[in-house]
Amino acid sequence: MWKIFKYSFFDLLRSRWTYFYFLFFMIVTAGLLHLSGQVAAAITSLLNIVVVLIPLISTLYGIVYFYNSSEFTELLLAQPVRRRSIFLGQYLGLFTSLAASFLLGILIPAIFLGHFEVRLWLDLFYLLGIGTLLTAIFTAIAFLIALRQTNRMKGFAIAILTWLFLAVLYDGLFIIFLLFFEDYPLEKFSLIATVLNPIDLSRTSLLLKLDMAALMGYTGAVFNKFFGTSMGMLVSISALVLWVAGPLLGFLRVAARKDF
Amino acid sequence: MINIQHLHKSFGKLEVLKDVQLEILPGKVTAVLGPNGSGKTTLMKSILGMTLPDKGTIEVRGEPTRHAWNYRKHLSYVPQIAQFPSNLTVQELLQMIKEVRQEPANEDPLVDRLSLQPFLDKKLGTLSGGTRQKVNLVLALMFDAPIVLMDEPTAGLDPVALLELKRLIQDMRKAGKCIVVTTHIMPLVEELADEIVFLLDGKVYFQGTLSELFSLTEKNTLEEAIAHFLIQRKDRTSVNA
Numbered sequence: 001m002w003k004i005f006k007y008s009f010f011d012l013l014r015s016r017w018t019y020f021y022f023l024f025f026m027i028v029t030a031g032l033l034h035l036s037g038q039v040a041a042a043i044t045s046l047l048n049i050v051v052v053l054i055p056l057i058s059t060l061y062g063i064v065y066f067y068n069s070s071e072f073t074e075l076l077l078a079q080p081v082r083r084r085s086i087f088l089g090q091y092l093g094l095f096t097s098l099a100a101s102f103l104l105g106i107l108i109p110a111i112f113l114g115h116f117e118v119r120l121w122l123d124l125f126y127l128l129g130i131g132t133l134l135t136a137i138f139t140a141i142a143f144l145i146a147l148r149q150t151n152r153m154k155g156f157a158i159a160i161l162t163w164l165f166l167a168v169l170y171d172g173l174f175i176i177f178l179l180f181f182e183d184y185p186l187e188k189f190s191l192i193a194t195v196l197n198p199i200d201l202s203r204t205s206l207l208l209k210l211d212m213a214a215l216m217g218y219t220g221a222v223f224n225k226f227f228g229t230s231m232g233m234l235v236s237i238s239a240l241v242l243w244v245a246g247p248l249l250g251f252l253r254v255a256a257r258k259d260f
Numbered sequence: 261m262i263n264i265q266h267l268h269k270s271f272g273k274l275e276v277l278k279d280v281q282l283e284i285l286p287g288k289v290t291a292v293l294g295p296n297g298s299g300k301t302t303l304m305k306s307i308l309g310m311t312l313p314d315k316g317t318i319e320v321r322g323e324p325t326r327h328a329w330n331y332r333k334h335l336s337y338v339p340q341i342a343q344f345p346s347n348l349t350v351q352e353l354l355q356m357i358k359e360v361r362q363e364p365a366n367e368d369p370l371v372d373r374l375s376l377q378p379f380l381d382k383k384l385g386t387l388s389g390g391t392r393q394k395v396n397l398v399l400a401l402m403f404d405a406p407i408v409l410m411d412e413p414t415a416g417l418d419p420v421a422l423l424e425l426k427r428l429i430q431d432m433r434k435a436g437k438c439i440v441v442t443t444h445i446m447p448l449v450e451e452l453a454d455e456i457v458f459l460l461d462g463k464v465y466f467q468g469t470l471s472e473l474f475s476l477t478e479k480n481t482l483e484e485a486i487a488h489f490l491i492q493r494k495d496r497t498s499v500n501a
Contacts, residue, residue, distance in 0.1 A: 003356065003359045003360055004360065007345070007348065007352070007356045008345070010347075010348065010352070011345040011346075011347045011348050012347075014347035015347055068346075069345060070343075071339070071341050071342070071343030071344075072343055072344050072345055074310065074339055075337075075339055075344075075357075075399070076360065077308070077309075077310045078308045078310065078332065078335070078337035078339070079332060079357065079360050079361055080329060080330055080331075080332040080333040080361060081329065081332075081360055082329050083329070257312070259271070259305075259310070259311040259312055260305065260310040260311065
């Protein structure tokens with residue numbers, strides 16, 4: 001598995017898309033730090049970019065990478081290696097290169113431009129941690145979609161719709177539901193609904209950490225009330241880790257039974 | 261060397277292989293022929309464990325292949341479409357497959373014979389289709405596996421490389437290897453094949469030597485013999501209809 005990981009990672013490290021992604025985060029972070037003047041404000045703006053953009057890029061890049069390497073995957077499947085090693089190696093290769101672009105893209109300008117207090121460094125690291133988890137989740141979801149759907153156009157469409165649903169539509173439906181049933185106790189429902197969407201979950205988790213009650217909204221407030229700040233963060237992080245494991249295990253399970 | 265018993269495979273409603281029984285022997289070149297969609301690639305992929313059979317058994321050197329992966333060390337495979345990670349160089353790809361297989365490899369003579377020396381440091385994404393096919397051949401043949409499966413190995417090759425491929429196949433036969441080739445190039449089959457397997461609609465329609473095929477069909481060329489089978493099938497389907 002590690003050999004396949006190593007070469008997938010090297011292959012991606014030389015792809016210009018990896019550099020675009022890295023440069024994008026670097027320019028945005030440098031721009032925010034420079035323009036806002038306040039580190040805390042820059043972190044809040046980054047939060048919004050991270051929770052929406054990382055899922056989108058990880059999903060799209062994941063699906064394109066999986067389809068583009070499908071013939072090569074077939075060549076690897078003909079070698080004396082376990083299927084699981086091949087797919088896990090490729091997944092880790094893509095995840096590591098995306099996560100590295102994102103982490104370095106934010107850390108480099110932060111080190112050179114940000115005048116951080118310790119507390120803000122901790123906030124930034126929390127943001128980087130959540131971004132890394134989102135990369136892992138959406139790369140796994142993209143691989144699962146690509147593996148199940150051999151028709152590339154359909155796969156692409158499903159991937160974009162999945163992102164659109166989780167990033168945009170879900171919140172809308174959620175609010176409509178809350179308004180519709182406002183006479184009923186909805187704490188448990190909103191807790192469950194937040195946990196079921198990794199984007200909402202990461203946003204809530206980050207707002208708890210940044211202690212921004214004003215931006216938390218209903219679900220953040222419920223999370224805070226239900227678990228308290230530290231416990232809320234712990235619960236949300238654990239749920240995000242489960243969100244990595246679920247699609248990844250599903251992907252490996254489908255891969256074990258698939259005809260190539 | 262490869263023993264296939266009652267192999268069935270369907271994709272959805274489409275039955276691709278129907279009760280295939282085959283014994284493929286070492287020291288011989290076996291050509292698997294058949295029209296498009298007759299199940300040639302599925303048969304090869306089933307031997308490799310890439311396609312999982314619905315029913316039936318496949319044994320490679322006496323080892324059952326179901327749920328196994330280590331037996332693939334006895335196999336080398338030249339796939340039909342050669343597509344590689346575009347940002348790696350030829351040299352890096354060769355190194356990667358060597359590391360993955362963890363077996364001794366001897367790529368230098370093959371690189372020389374297929375004139376790949378100038379391309380070793382080039383990125384795979386920049387290579388032409390023919391050159392990629394040569395890389396594909398080196399990747400499979402640099403290991404000393406006793407069984408070599410080649411799916412349309414001539415695709416995109418220039419005449420010089422094609423000649424070299426024929427010599428390579430002859431050398432491997434002399435070395436006692438079991439070689440299975442699918443191709444649509446009939447002169448290549450006539451020149452090289454010791455055994456012909458003709459697949460039609462997922463069934464083995466014929467297995468035997470070239471001369472047996474000619475005497476059975478009362479034809480003198482492979483093209484005519486195959487056309488004979490296809491016409492026979494057409495007649496049969498029209499009678500059934």
